[in-house]
Amino acid sequence: xxxxxxxxxxxxxxxxxxxxxxxxxxxxxxxxxxxxxxxxxxxxxxxxxxxxxxxxxxxxxxxxxxxxxxxxxxxxxxxxxxxxxxxxxxxxxxxxxxxxxxxxxxxxxxxxxxxxxxxxxxxxxxxxxxxxxxxxxxxxxxxxxxxxxxxxxxxxxxxxxxxxxx
Numbered sequence: 374x375x376x377x378x379x380x381x382x383x384x385x386x387x388x389x390x391x392x393x394x395x396x397x398x399x400x401x402x403x404x405x406x407x408x409x410x411x412x413x414x415x416x417x418x419x420x421x422x423x424x425x426x427x428x429x430x431x432x433x434x435x436x437x438x439x440x441x442x443x444x445x446x447x448x449x450x451x452x453x454x455x456x457x458x459x460x461x462x463x464x465x466x467x468x469x470x471x472x473x474x475x476x477x478x479x480x481x482x483x484x485x486x487x488x489x490x491x492x493x494x495x496x497x498x499x500x501x502x503x504x505x506x507x508x509x510x511x512x513x514x515x516x517x518x519x520x521x522x523x524x525x526x527x528x529x530x531x532x533x534x535x536x537x538x539x
Contacts, residue, residue, distance in 0.1 A: 419443065419467040427457045433474050437489070441467060447491035454479045 419441040425432060430452060434445040460473050471489065475482055483490045522534035 420464045421467060421470045422463045423470065424461045426459050430455045430458050430474060433458055442487050443489055444487065445489045445491065451480055451491060451493060
């Protein structure tokens, strides 16, 4: 068999009528692998340079937001008890910077996807004191809401739904 016929034979094997599903599965697996490798590379390549001397921790959060794709989610009332931070790092990994920033602070953090979520220490989670809103003079407490948001017609869960307290 000559080289031309061999090449045509290989091409026909991939594109013959019974093999479309095989080709689609192969291409899907390749794209999924490329996507996961890209996400892992983005997460691992988050390097931060930061030099702060007795600054509020919010300043560090702004620097993290500028230098990485990560966003910091926090409650302003939680950061009122934050201690000023002093940190000097050059091209440090995000995990290293976060452990230095949160050392000795009255709260902790969790990294989920590209979000850094600041929460109170677990030991004081259920014993958090109420926060008094000075403008309206009523007591507001943190409440954990769980459940599913469903479509009223199909009763199927809605992906990406958010809940706001009015």
